[in-house]
Amino acid sequence: MDGPLSANQPLTETKPHIGDMLAEMLAQSGVEYVFGMPGGQTTALHDGISRRTDRIRHILMRDERNAAYAADAYARLTGKPGICDVTVGPGANLLPAGFLEALNASIPMIGIIGELPLDWMPLKEKGIASQGFDQLSFFQSCSKEAFLVPSVAALPELVRTAFRIATAPRPGPVALIIPHDIFDADWDPQAMPVRVDDRTRRMPYLRSAAPxxxxxxxxxxxxxxxxxxxxxxxxxxxxxxxxxxxxxxxxxxxxxxxxxxxxxxxxxxxxxxxxxxxxxxxxxxxxxxxxxxxxxxxxxxxxxxxxxxxxxxxxxxxxxxxxxxxxxxxxxxxxxxxxxxxxxxxxxxxxxxxxxxxxxxxxxxxxxxxxxKARCEASKLAETSSDQVPILPPRIMVEIAKRLGKDDVVVSDASFSAGWISGYIPAEQTRRQFVFARGQGGLGYSVPGAIGAAAVAPEGARVVTVAGDGAFSYTIGELATQAQYNQRIVNVVINNGKLGWIQLWQEIFFKNVQSAELESQSVVPGYAAAARGMGLKGIYVDKPDQIAAALDEAFAHDGPSVVEVRIDDRATPIHSFKRRMRDTSEKARPRPGTVYKLRDWKVSPDL
Structure with missing residues (x-):
């Protein structure tokens, strides 16, 4: 195509472009889904994916940070690198939360990140060129490796390198920063044929044995x-x-x-x-x-x-x-x-x-x-069978456990949710049925993580999330994504009206600091109602005898749902918190500012 493009002229009317090549490399590398948010600088990639939907599809997220979380869950359940894409600047600067989660948890991920054209690089500082900043240094701090693609010729080898690094011991996220003019450049499949390394389709890239x-x-x-x-x-x-x-x-x-x-x-x-x-x-x-x-x-x-x-x-x-x-x-x-x-x-x-x-x-x-084990299980029975109002979370967990099928997956959010799931929903199978975000332990993982999990779930399987109201609030907008793709996800929100961990920490260590309140008497967030407003099934529960019917309805629903359960704001799975709340004497309370110190590095004994 000669001359400049007009405003209405399709980019790919006559010639394939580098976005096509990248989409083809991803598809041949076994990638089924890319999670992200398009931008003008990355539209060539989306154009390439749109012509290969029989092999690879794009899932539109509502927030770029959640694209990394969705890719993370996809990678944990498949062993393949999770792929996320964002545009330059405001899109790129939202990825680090998910990148750090993947880095610390050794999860393979590749972020495809838009960039200003190569010859604009002197103008990127201070946003002189719109949205510009030093993305390479930025991602070097939160990635296993980060690359700024310097030319069209270098891109294929850098893609192969990104897959190799992401899946090699120790797996982790790789940032692949691609300038706008490289994305939009013409691609000659004869001169630059697609080659991928099939060994790097999933982790680990190589296996080794001890002497x-x-x-x-x-x-x-x-x-x-x-x-x-x-x-x-x-x-x-x-x-x-x-x-x-x-x-x-x-x-x-x-x-x-x-x-x-x-x-x-x-x-x-x-x-x-x-x-x-x-x-x-x-x-x-x-x-x-x-x-x-x-x-x-x-x-x-x-x-x-x-x-x-x-x-x-x-x-x-x-x-x-x-x-x-x-x-x-x-x-x-x-x-x-x-x-x-x-x-x-x-x-x-x-x-x-x-x-x-x-x-x-x-x-x-x-x-x-x-x-x-018998003693500890007996002590849990009072919690799991309790008819207390507000509801105790263990009562909810045992009802979830009764309904889980062999292919279902449970995605945990951070904070207390991880404890309720780990202690009261047993792993009955030898596989990764439970997804915990423990690399960073950041709030807001479960809803977008469920999107990645649901994308690769077997037909008929359910994905169940458990999140507190604080964590759920972080990424509630992604319910629209669940609804758009009609994913079979049951989101369980255990709502205590507070940031539960922080509330109890403040009470135990600082005597009644009040900065963890999420609601007031005049404003009570309705998560089930919000879900209904976005096209999901929403169910509210505030009595124990309603839990079973609510979960039955949610599990039977052909699409995503939210089950909001009002719980006791004093409930905690942390054993030390339970003991300290039972023993309120000053002697039993750690002093504010207690610091855990790494013990001396020492040789463990022979037996």
Whole structure:
């Protein structure tokens, strides 16, 4: 096409463009969906996708930050890089929340980010050229890697590189910043044929195994243990190793707990499984892990929460670490035996090295696990069967659990929701059925995350979200996206009228600070009503005997719904909060400004 384009002249009337090439590369890389918000600088990509809807489609989000959250959930459930697209400037500056979530949680993601034309670069500062700023430096701070594409010729290799980096150990988000004039440039498929690396379609890009000598040492340590424990983190799912880890756990003959992200690494119906190890997780897991003489950290970075504020492992506990990131073998403690390699490869080799099954060979440890689990389950019964008004969240969780099908997925928001889900909805299958945003733990993940999850859910499956009213308020606009695509999502809003965690923190540590109120007597947000206004089914519940019927109606609905449940604003899944509210003496209250300190880096013992 010669000469400048007129205002009404289609860009792609005669010649394919680089947007076509990029869309084709994404489709050939196995990407089914791109989540994002178009802009003038990225329209060529959308044009390319629009001609390939038999293989790849775009899902329009209402907010760019939510595009990254949707891509994150898509990646967790498929193992493929989640793809999000935004335009230059105001679109780009909203991505970091989701990028940081993916970076910290080791989730593969590629952000396709618009940019000013190359020859406008001197004008980008201070927005002299509209929307311009230093995007490369910006994304280098929150990405595994960031690239500014310098030319049309460099783009194909940078796309392949982005997929390789995103899916290689340790997976993470990659920013691919593409200038406007490169996007709109002509593409000659003969001169620049599409080539992709099929190895990078999903994580991990490569697998490696620990040395035989290290496997042998770890097996010997396990044989000596009298109270072994296995802690499964999100790396189990990242390696697609849940089946192998469950087989190993069945033969180990010891306790198994998981992080939030690792929930589903083993079925929690197993006698040895004690739930989620976290301050807002399972009381049985927290108690039993203290008694272990050996802890095998499997695909877990031993973060502040899973490490119980870094009080684990204790000095007298031997340790084995399994991780493909060499920097994780000694970040907060020196392991007795480090096993550097892919979780699936290492756990398979370790299982073979152990030989005969050890299940049933430690009757005292088995009995102790059963005793503690039974006691803790009995104490939960009062909560799950309560007819209290306002409603206790555990009563809601058990009703959700009754309705979950084998292909359904639960997406948790941050704060208390993660505790209610982890403690009261058991993982009955060996797979990633639960999606927790724990990389950053930011509010507002569940509604957009459900969009990404629903896009790849099997036919007939449901996606269920659980969010507090504070978290739900962050991304309520994405309900319109759920409605537009008629996704089968049940959004459960547990509404206490407050930022629950902050309210109790202020009360416990600062004696009644009032800055966490989300409503007043004159203004009461109606989330079910707002949902109805956006075309969803909206149901309000304020009595326990209404929960079952409301969930039945929502699960039966052919489309998205919101079930808003009024809950007790004193309810908390955090065990330390519960104890402190029971004991109001000054001596029992930590002083304001309490800081958790990383304990001394020390060698864990041989058994």
């Amino acid at each position: 035989v000598s290290a496997i042998r040492d770890a097996a010997a340590l396990i044989r000596k243990a009298k109270r072994p424990a296995l802690v499964c983190g999100g790396g189990v799912h990242g390696s697609d190793a849940a089946a192998e880890v469950t087989a190993f756990a069945d033969r180990l003959g010891g306790l198994v707990v998981t992080s939030l992200s690792g929930k589903g690494s083993v079925p929690e119906t197993r006698a040895y499984a004690a739930g989620v190890l976290n301050p807002l997780g399972s009381e049985a897991a927290i108690e039993l892990i203290q008694e272990a003489d050996l802890i095998i950290w499997c695909g877990s970075k031993v973060s502040q929460n899973t490490g119980m504020n870094w009080t684990l492992p204790k000095p007298d506990q031997a340790t084995i670490t399994i991780d493909f990131d060499p920097l994780e073998h000694g970040r907060t403690f020196r392991p007795t035996v480090p096993l550097l390699g892919d979780v699936r490869e290492v756990i398979t080799a370790l299982d073979a090295a152990l030989g005969d099954s050890r299940a049933g060979t430690l009757p005292d440890w088995d009995a102790r696990i059963a005793e503690v």
